[in-house]
Amino acid sequence: MFKALIIDKAQDGSITQSIEQIAENRLPEGDVLVDVAFSTLNYKDGLCLTGGGGLVRTYPHVPGVDFAGVVAESSDARFAAGDPVVLTGWRVGEAHWGGYAQRARVKADWLVPLPKGLTLRQSMAVGTAGFTAMLAIMDLEAHGLKPGDGPVLVTGAAGGVGSVATAILARLGHEVVAVTGRPETEGYLRDLGAARIVPRADLAE
């Protein structure tokens, strides 16, 4: 038995959330069983937890779009018990039970080994949102962006993806112009390294 955050749909259509003891045979099929150590709180998790966006089709459901943990059992040659692993994406936490549980069973194809130099906790501090920000920056670099080329505009700068993008771009030496609809986040954005703050309304003009 292990603990999981279960969301369910009541007869009146309302969504309930509760932490329950779950038997292992209730986990969905998969070839790797993982002892989950950390997961993040992503925007999509908020939607799943409250029944928004129609992301969850089958109840009861375990949300959590990502997780980091240690392999408990594996029938796939790529992973063995004791391996530290990370999962992001693949509609885990939406179409498949996710990381808000002490254990998860998933396809081996969805897992990657924990990158060297990162702890499980650090990998989830980056999380799916931070990973998305990095992928976007790598794409900009692939298109030739270099520090010194000029200001880089980050929209939704105080959000999950935007704040990590702001921090990484600034650390790489770019002049970051952060667009936000929340003036109260100016100090936060400057701490992340934004050189200039542009109110969202100004950008829309």
Ligand SMILES: NC(=O)c1ccc[n+]([C@@H]2O[C@H](COP(=O)([O-])OP(=O)(O)OC[C@H]3O[C@@H](n4cnc5c(N)ncnc54)[C@H](OP(=O)(O)O)[C@@H]3O)[C@@H](O)[C@H]2O)c1
């Ligand atoms: N999070 C992920 O893992 C992930 C993965 C793939 C793709 N994405 C996509 O990346 C985008 C950002 O996701 P997120 O997780 O960072 O969401 P988030 O934390 O909710 O941040 C979104 C930000 O967008 C800004 N915003 C809100 N309403 C807006 C409006 N009407 N016009 C312009 N900007 C507005 C806000 O920025 P301010 O607070 O600065 O005003 C808000 O914080 C979304 O399009 C999402 O689908 C996210």
